[in-house]
Amino acid sequence: MKRPERIAFRPLVRIWSVLPSASVASLPDLIMFSAGLALFYGIVEVARNWLGPFHPQIEISRSLGALPVYAGYSLLRIALAYILSLLFALIYGYIAAYRPRAERFMIPLLDVLQSIPVLSFLPGVMLAMAALFPGRQLGVELGAVLLIFTGQVWNMAFSFYASLKSIPREMREAATIYRFNWWQRLLQIELPYATIGLVWNSMMSVAGAWFFLMACEQFGDFRLPGLGSYLQAAADNGDTRSIFLGIVTMVAVIVLIDQFVWRPVIAWSEKFKMEQVESTSVPTSRVLDFLRRSRGVALFRKRAVRPLREQMVHYFAQQSDVRAESAGGNQTVLWLWRVVGAVALGAIGYAVVRVIMILTGLSASDFRQIGVGLFATWLRVNLTLVLGALWTIPVGVAIGFNPRLARIAQPLAQIAASVPATAVFPVVMLVLIRMGGGLGFGSIVLLLLGTQWYILFNVIAGAMAIPTDLKEAASVFGIRGWERWRKLILPGIFPFLVTGMITASGGAWNVSIVAEYAHLKGHVYSTVGIGAMISAATDAKNFNLLLASTIALAAVVVTTNRLLWRRLYRLAESRFKLES
Amino acid sequence: MTDPVISVTEPIIRAHAVEKFYDQPDGNRIEVIAPIDLNVEPGKIITLLGPSGCGKSTLLRILTGLSQPSSGEVLWHGQPLTSQNAGVAIVFQSFALFPWLTVLDNVEAPLEARGVPAMERHKRALRILDTVGLDGFESAYPKELSGGMKQRVGFARALVVEPEVLFMDEPFSALDVLTAENLRNELLELWLGKKMPTQSIFIVTHNIEEAVLLADRVIVLARNPAWVRADFSIELTHPRDRKSPRFVELVDYIYKIMTQPQLALAAPEAGAAAQKPVRQKYQMIPHARVGGIAGLLELLQDRGGKEYLHRLAEVLIMDAEDLLPIIEASVLLGFATLKDGDVQITAEGTRFAEADILTRKILFRQAALNHVVILQQIDSVLHAKTDHSISQEFFYDILDEHFSQDEVERQFETAMNWGRYAEIFDFDRESHRLILAEPVGEPHPPTSPVQP
């Protein structure tokens, strides 16, 4: 009975298995060819704009047709900053991991840089870059890229460094005993081992980058054509339709990046997991399958990648032979490092002296003003954290304890969180000012908008991580109501809550720079705070005050991190960790 | 400590007075390997035996050029050894494969490093994969393979570079018993059938039977710091029968060596005694848990109070790695004695084995305070201090001067296990402090305040 059936099927199956791969293979190729053309056109357009003269007051068109172009510009800035960050992170992490002497100060430096609110540099960087390329759009564009770079590079660098440090000893020894050269180590051990960490940190970094980008694009005299300025213009004119379209475009761009970049990358990076056995559920991506099926890609790998790789293999194999024979090269390298170190030290020394000179030139009232501003912002940031925790803890726990609710709420929250808070600031600001609350209260709303998600997501994760048997034990022993919160839920979510609060605190300081001071419809709205001071000093071109406020802000944030958050984090790590 | 017989063949590797120190973070220097002379001659399988943590891997790394000795020198065919000139390969306990490369790419990688052209690389790798029984698995990733298959890839990667000396660091320890046995036999088959161009194989192991099964020469290391306690040849023909009298005799002999008090066996060899540092050693407690000690004593009591070491290992299905510390601990505590490979329970041991739970605690406490230096120290310090508590750092500092960092952890961990069982002290994990306990059997003072 069965046999004829199978035979009857066979030719058809064979045809299917041959035909589609042929026809599908040409479709991807066609698409990719067109994409290449589009890319080329884009580069030419961008070059014309960026190398063109600087427009101090860029006209932002609110037409629907302009939206894709603006989205493209925003995306380009993100992409450039990301590539720059990746390169820098690789180099920084590599040096820190392999040069013990450099490591001693590179890692603490990373820690400080990571906790400084980047947006506090926004005014300074923009002014400097505009001055560096006078009369060219390129200056402010690079300024934006540089700023995004500073916002996203540190955690990537640290991730790469930490990965390199944790490569298993025997794996390294295998590489040594089999005489891997520098290139082979990088390509076959170091990069693969670090990939998973780099991918996750890249995703975090790029999400953060949108936040900084929006702030840059909306920044006073230096605003840039992009989604951020589009939304700002729309809000300025009270144009609800454009506001709506802008936000939809924003969400669409983020979803597309997720689908076309992150998902394929995550699916691809699966093979770099250090697991001993294959996991059962493996992330997949249509786009990745599509690329893998493309004949053009396959041909490119065969004709270009593989021969190139082979060349590199031979080149470096010879190099390492040569190096083994003459061990003299080390001396030059050592001197090179000494010179680099000396130059860096000199530059730092000069900068410190300059800063001290500027700071001593400030008046007592300036310092008092800075102190008051810092205190006001500090209160606001911490009030925001408390408010955020107050609403997110019950909601997050409810979501985390209820899988059905989680299925609905989590994607919604993710989309809401993916819209960078700075993108909607102009809109929220507009509403707040219409309501007549003023920025003192309004800035707290803005801070909350920018930071509550970190807390919410961590609380949800924490609630989900509480083991079911603990929950059941609690109910068996009749632990209910407040007791249940005190004995089970709060200790359970504590480490997660602390992590969320730390991230939120960093975010809140950043937001405060743009939330305390706003140009809207020709008026300046502001409230007391260090963020407002920084923005006002920029507007007034008072560079000394700008510098002093920025440094003071950075100092306070770093100190708070050290004294408060790091201790809480340790406590959470050691005491409240639910070990499985 | 070289072979008593002057060998005709020139050694491939010659280690002369190699010694290794590790710097501790607190500035102490710990000697892991006392000066050792060792030659690796062609035509032999050499096994290096020793308890875990004694420095076997460290010595292997020195012999391969992966790590530099703190003093002494290693010669490769008469020339100073570097990782570039050594014709060696290593098979690792953890396999150390690259999970993101296929089996074939893993095996090709060492050839790539040597600049072998693609076609040739491919051919040689395939041939080796065939030899170790992996044909058909070329394009698999390591995580798709079982442990035994992974180790075959490890073998293939090592053999593809045609090493003169093949080093293996506990190559079978991560595998289950049957797989390990199977792989050992295949290794022997390749070796005896001269199917690999390797001149000599150097295997580190803590498994005594494995050593007797494979080795032409056995080197036994003692620990803290490592020194060669015995070095002898085995002339049995292959395949070796585990049940043959000679085999059993050899296993027994090695058990005996490994359990002898340190100086007894070293004495006849003048050279060894001279090399061994004579300074007074701090007592090292064997890493055994109280439960294991109690189990051993009960078993001994059951079997009439006396048993051969390797019979015990068989009955308990344990290898020397796990059994020896338990026996050493029982001896240290005065619950058992060791003589000529026999374990004999003492009167104290019998009392312990027959006692109920509470009495056992009291007996263990007495034994511990009589024999274990670190516990004596803890007890006297806790009694001396007015708050009857002290930070764990205090003992870390004492131990740090004598042991490497890992070993300090292990010593402390074991001391905690014993001391808490004996109710000499309590350990508060949060404050990292030891607190004097009120032992069982002593009545509470009537005025004692209510504890929170």
Ligand SMILES: Nc1ncnc2c1ncn2[C@@H]1O[C@H](COP(=O)(O)OP(=O)(O)O)[C@@H](O)[C@H]1O
């Ligand atoms: N890199 C290192 N730094 C400090 N101590 C080390 C290092 N490597 C090994 N040791 C110590 O040297 C001793 C011997 O280690 P090892 O050679 O791995 O022992 P084995 O292989 O016999 O189990 C151990 O106590 C270990 O803690």
Ligand SMILES: [Mg+2]
């Ligand atoms: Mg070892």
